Amino acid sequence: MYAFTLERPANVADAAKLVAAGGKVLAGGQTLLASMKLRLSAPEQLVDLGGIKELVGIKKEGNAFVIGAMTRHLDVGSHAEVKAAFPALAWLADHIGDRQVRAMGTIGGSIANNDPAACYPSAVLASGATIVTSKREIAADDFFLGLFTTALEEGELITAIRFPIPKRAAYEKLRQKASNFPLVGVFVTQGDSGVRVAVTGAGNGVFRHKGLEDALAKSFSPEAAAGVKIDSSDLNSDLHASAAYRANLINVLTQRAVKKALA
C-alpha cells in the first residue's frame, strides 16, 4: 500500500464536501482496497463513510424499502421485514460472495461500482428502484450506463436505494466458481408496472431483456420464458463461458426464477 490520507466525516454534507474536493469514497473496501493494492486505483485521500449513521439501515416507507447506502449485505439478507415482504432481495444479499464479503460489502458500494457481474444492479434495475444521492434521485433505468460506469457525477454520493416492493420476484444465478460472482444472474419482478427482467454477468453491464419481459407479461410462466430465443451476438465470451452458453443460461435461469417467484 502507498501513503494516502483518511477522513472520517460524521455526516453526508461533510462527506459530500470532501468528495467534491477530490476525495475518494470508501465504503466496505471490498473492491476499492483490492484495486488500491493492485495499483489500479491510487486516491490521495479516502473518505470513509463508515461513521455516518444516517447511511445505515432499512426503513419501510409505504410499499417500498429504503436501504441506506452503507447497509451491509449481511444486514439486508437477515432483515426480517425484507425477508417477509421481498424475499428475493434478501436471498440475493444472502448469496453474495462469502461471509466476509457480506459482512463488509455495502449496497451503495455495489451499485456505485457497477461491476458487470454484480448481483445488486440486477435487483435495482428489475425492481425499477430509485437511487437517492446527495444531489438528486435517479431512476434505475437511467443509472447503469455500462461497464463500471453509472450516472453518478464527480462528487456525488449514493445515500440510499428505494425499492418498490413487487407482487412477485425471484433471483437466480449460476456462480463462477473461482470468484463466486455470477457467471449469469437473472432477477425477475412482477408488479404494478408490469414484468421486468434484468440480466447481470452476461454483457457489458446489467441490462433488461425486452423479449423475456414481453413474453412474461402475456403469460407469467416458465414455459413462456422457455419460448424466447436469446440473441447471443452482444453477450460476453471468455474463458469461463461462450456467448452462446450465456444466452442459454439467461433462458434457463429466467425459467427457474419465474418458477421460484410463483412458488
Ligand SMILES: Cc1cc2nc3c(=O)[nH]c(=O)nc-3n(C[C@H](O)[C@H](O)[C@H](O)COP(=O)(O)OP(=O)(O)OC[C@H]3O[C@@H](n4cnc5c(N)ncnc54)[C@H](O)[C@@H]3O)c2cc1C
Ligand atoms: C471475493 C469477492 C466475491 C464477491 N462476490 C460478489 C457476488 O457474488 N455478487 C456481488 O454482487 N458482489 C460480489 N462482490 C462484491 C461485493 O459484494 C461488494 O459489494 C463490492 O465489492 C463493493 O464493495 P464495497 O461496498 O465494500 O465498496 P468499496 O469497495 O468501498 O467501494 C467500491 C466503489 O464504489 C464507490 N462507492 C462506495 N460507496 C459509495 C457511495 N455511497 N456513493 C458513491 N460511491 C460509492 C467507491 O468510491 C468505489 O469506487 C464480491 C467481492 C469480493 C471481494
